[in-house]
Amino acid sequence: MADAVGSVVLRCGKLQAAAVAGELRCLTFDGAEILRGLNAPLRDENWGVVEIETVLEEAIGHSYRRRFRGKDAPVEGSFSVEMTDERELRAHFSLKAHEAVLLNRAGFTLLHPIEGVAGSCLTLRHPGGGSTQAAFPLKIAPAQPAMNIAGMEHAIGSLSVDIRFEGDVFEMEDQRNWSDASFKTYCRPLALPRPFVLERGQSVDQSIVIRISGEVAKVEAFPRAEAERVRLPQVLLAHDAGSLPVTKAAPLLLRVFPETTEDDFAGIEGMPVGGVEVVFDAVSDLQATVLRLVEHYPKLDRLTALPRPYLKSYQPEGPWPEGPRPTDALPVLRRLLPGIALGGGSLTHFTEANRCPPASDADFITFGNSAIVHAADSRSITQTLGALPDIFASAAALLPAKPLHLGLFSIGMRSNPYGDGLAANPQGRYMTMTNEDPRQKTDYAAAYAAAVLALAAKAGCASIALAMTSGPLAAAGPLASFLQFAQQTAAATADVIVEPDKWSVMTRRGGYSVTADAKGDLSLIYHFVEDATADESQ
Helix, strand or coil, X not given: CCCCCCEEEEEECCEEEEEECCEEEEEEECCEXXXXXXXXXXXXXXCCECCEEEEEEEEECCEEEEEEEECCCCEEEEEEEEEEECCEEEEEEEEEECCCEEECEECCEEEECCCCCCCCEEEEECCCCCEEEEECCCCCCCCCCEXXXXXEEEEECCEEEEXXXXXXXXXXXXXXXXXXXXXXXXXXXXXXXXXXXXXXXXXXXXXXXXEEECCCCCCCCCCCCCCEEEECCEEEEEEEECECCCCCCCCEEEEECCCCCHHHHHCCCCCCEEEEEEEECCHHHHHHHHHHHHHHCCCCCEEEEEEHHHHCCCCCCCCCCCCCCHHHHHHHHHHHCCCCEEEEEEEEEHHHHHHCCCCCCCCXXXXXXXXXXXXXXXXXXXXXCCCHHHHHHHHHHHCCCCCEEEEEEECCCCCCCCCCCCCCCXXXXXXXXXXXXXXXXXXXXXXXXXXXXXXXXXXXXCEEEEEECCCCCECCCHHHHHHHHHHHCCCCEEEEEEECCEEEEEECCEEEEEXXXXXXXXXXXXXXXXXXXXXXXX
């Protein structure tokens, strides 16, 4: 059943929010963002979204209420919010299981904005009494920056925000790890066993009270950003050995495994390789794989090797998998590949590189990104662009003065470090943790990749993959056209401008600009120069 209300704005004096598809978005007070989102998602044992359907939805005055039931999961529940006055919002969530169901998460999630919050002080109240002083992290935190939360108080500019929780113990994570432009306060604590069983007849009942004090200080509008002269990154296409490349538009970021065959290598014979990622199970098969690799590509530029278990994610405190560690690869590779740049980091997201940092003697750091780990609507995806500068800066701090050679940055997910596999999407819906995102062949995907490239260039990244050679994440349609343009200007000197809603790149041969509207839709416009005979490499 479709949402009956759709999107509705709730207002009570200076307090305003939008109720969209069973959640609250953009809670503001006198124009200042208090929360980016407030919802109560259900996550299954693979961190996939438990699909629900609306039974009743209504918005009356300053309140919003939604009753729902699981499409396949045997659950029903409700989510409601009420603005009791212009400085207070109350929310309630309930869930009941009709049969036992496995869940990783069931409860409130609050998304705090980054701007005006990162680096600021935070007072935490704990269950049973007592409080501690903490802070929202400035650099991206690999572990939870706040735990054991029953309430919190912090400032946003000249405002004070107080939040009280009931019904569970909450903690916070830095969602910039996954390119979400927010800090997330959630339940239940990750240290507890998961998945957990919500037994038949068992229920979850939670409430939140948000109270705002103070007044918004009026400030003058910020001046428009000025252009910064940079060199554009090398643009690659990610390729899994064994798959058939459908395009030769860019050098490959080649990923090989112990099971990669000679026929697999033959399938890409003659194609340029910009970088190599080696997945291995033991040091012995790492050596064997590298020796076979150099038979086909004797002049490698750079290479990263990672044990297969590290394609999954682990908390910073572990427990870590048995077997070789990522740092065990470097001594072997130094001996086998003298003079070749050797990287460290992750072959998934920055999260995994942040939790298991590369060895200090690695020559560069690498990691990839998917924009739909936690949310799949276009507005949330566009907002991830706001987190990428923090990701690049935090990554650079892990290996100071070393280059960033980035892996695949895409909307869809290449692999799932957090569960057994990717979510199937046969109906082509907007959903998290899938490699089959319906926007991949649209103008939106091209505009998103263009904005990512502008941000990577501004951060000084040396290379980046923006699509794969084949499969659901392949460069197709408008994205393929953009990558062809990006290849023509790779390594060129460019003027880059980055603003909250605009990203632009201009070289002597032309350039492009990307703009975002209030709904999160992106538009890409090319700018061509009639006389483009100048040497871009100078």
